[in-house]
Amino acid sequence: MNAPGSPVSATPAPPARSMVASWKFWAAIGALVGLVALFTFGFTKDPKIVPSPLVGKSAPPFEVGRINGPGRISLADLKGTPVILNFWASWCVACRDEAALLQAAYVKYDQGQHKVRVIGIAIQDTPDRALAFAQHFGKTYFLGLDDAQGDISLNYGLYGVPETFFINGEGWIHCKQIGPLTEQRIDEEVAKLQSAAKGERCGS
Amino acid sequence: MRVLNVSRRNGIRRLACALLALGFALWMAALPAAALTPEEVEQRVMTITDGLRCPTCQAISVKDSEASFSTEIRDKVRRMVEEGQTDDQIKAYFVTRYGEWILRAPPKRGLGLVVWALPGVAVAGAGGAIAWSILRGRRGRAARSEAAAGAASSALTTEQRERIQADLKRYEEED
Numbered sequence: 087m088n089a090p091g092s093p094v095s096a097t098p099a100p101p102a103r104s105m106v107a108s109w110k111f112w113a114a115i116g117a118l119v120g121l122v123a124l125f126t127f128g129f130t131k132d133p134k135i136v137p138s139p140l141v142g143k144s145a146p147p148f149e150v151g152r153i154n155g156p157g158r159i160s161l162a163d164l165k166g167t168p169v170i171l172n173f174w175a176s177w178c179v180a181c182r183d184e185a186a187l188l189q190a191a192y193v194k195y196d197q198g199q200h201k202v203r204v205i206g207i208a209i210q211d212t213p214d215r216a217l218a219f220a221q222h223f224g225k226t227y228f229l230g231l232d233d234a235q236g237d238i239s240l241n242y243g244l245y246g247v248p249e250t251f252f253i254n255g256e257g258w259i260h261c262k263q264i265g266p267l268t269e270q271r272i273d274e275e276v277a278k279l280q281s282a283a284k285g286e287r288c289g290s
Numbered sequence: 291m292r293v294l295n296v297s298r299r300n301g302i303r304r305l306a307c308a309l310l311a312l313g314f315a316l317w318m319a320a321l322p323a324a325a326l327t328p329e330e331v332e333q334r335v336m337t338i339t340d341g342l343r344c345p346t347c348q349a350i351s352v353k354d355s356e357a358s359f360s361t362e363i364r365d366k367v368r369r370m371v372e373e374g375q376t377d378d379q380i381k382a383y384f385v386t387r388y389g390e391w392i393l394r395a396p397p398k399r400g401l402g403l404v405v406w407a408l409p410g411v412a413v414a415g416a417g418g419a420i421a422w423s424i425l426r427g428r429r430g431r432a433a434r435s436e437a438a439a440g441a442a443s444s445a446l447t448t449e450q451r452e453r454i455q456a457d458l459k460r461y462e463e464e465d
Binding site for chain 2: 136137138139140146210235236237239240241242243244245246
């Protein structure tokens with residue numbers, strides 16, 4: 087069977103418009119690039135680092151008994167002195183390295199002269215386990231324990247450990263550190279605590 | 291009394307009843323709220339905690355989360371409900387301490403407004419685009435059928451006829 091010859095002649099078809107020349111093509115490409123850029127930016131942000139609304143405001147009151155010794159302490163008692171309020175737990179792995187740094191800060195600023203008070207509050211913990219941790223990692227400063235309802239944790243808007251609040255002498259929260267402290271961070275923020283400046287995240 | 295005719299007396303009676311009812315209602319409202327039953331408490335706790343984000347997990351609600359902070363928040367909410375606090379007061383407590391992000395529903399302000407409005411706008415936009423393309427199609431079809439009708443009414447030109455004949459003949463020969 088012979089193939090048909092030239093096809094039925096008709097008016098020649100209009101030349102196909104190049105896809106690349108169409109504005110719709112470029113609009114779609116632009117939208118795609120924009121979307122990818124947006125996602126890339128979004129994924130670089132850590133959703134756990136959320137600024138605390140308590141920064142710059144009066145620190146919520148607390149009152150707690152000491153687990154590594156006698157006595158009680160409340161925020162009101164500490165008025166007039168800057169406070170490093172550290173929340174920790176015996177089951178918190180990141181708190182282990184931090185323990186030595188806080189102890190060093192206690193020796194440097196708190197012990198004796200009480201230039202800055204270092205207070206640790208264990209959360210979701212038991213006195214025995216908290217004490218065992220403290221003894222093992224050498225924490226001798228004032229350690230308290232939050233109650234079973236987590237009243238102090240919730241009052242401070244805690245959502246993990248360790249979290250540390252730097253409170254100035256007037257009782258305002260200067261900044262909040264989410265995650266373990268470093269020696270540099272402690273020294274920086276203690277220096278700032280002496281001034282009236284209010285930070286946001288510690289280090290900012 | 292002759293001064294008050296029957297209808298006036300009835301009117302006064304009705305007014306007195308209305309005032310009494312209003313007074314009673316105001317007195318009831320002033321009474322402290324009756325204690326909620328345990329079921330009512332749990333219901334409210336579920337509703338409120340469903341609207342709060344688990345601070346540790348962040349992607350699920352406090353109601354659904356097993357995390358220790360969520361358990362503490364649930365218990366705290368229950369205590370606040372039993373104390374008689376309103377949903378707004380309870381939510382405000384957490385927003386003050388955690389920030390707006392603790393609420394699962396985005397705030398109806400600023401960027402949050404965009405999030406609320408976007409689905410409706412998108413559906414309306416899509417609906418509009420579909421409607422427009424249908425209408426354009428209809429108009430296009432109407433135009434095309436007119437053109438076709440026009441074409442059919444005009445006879446083939448001689449040149450076209452000759453070309454058709456030539457093509458047909460060529461096909462018949464090739465077969």
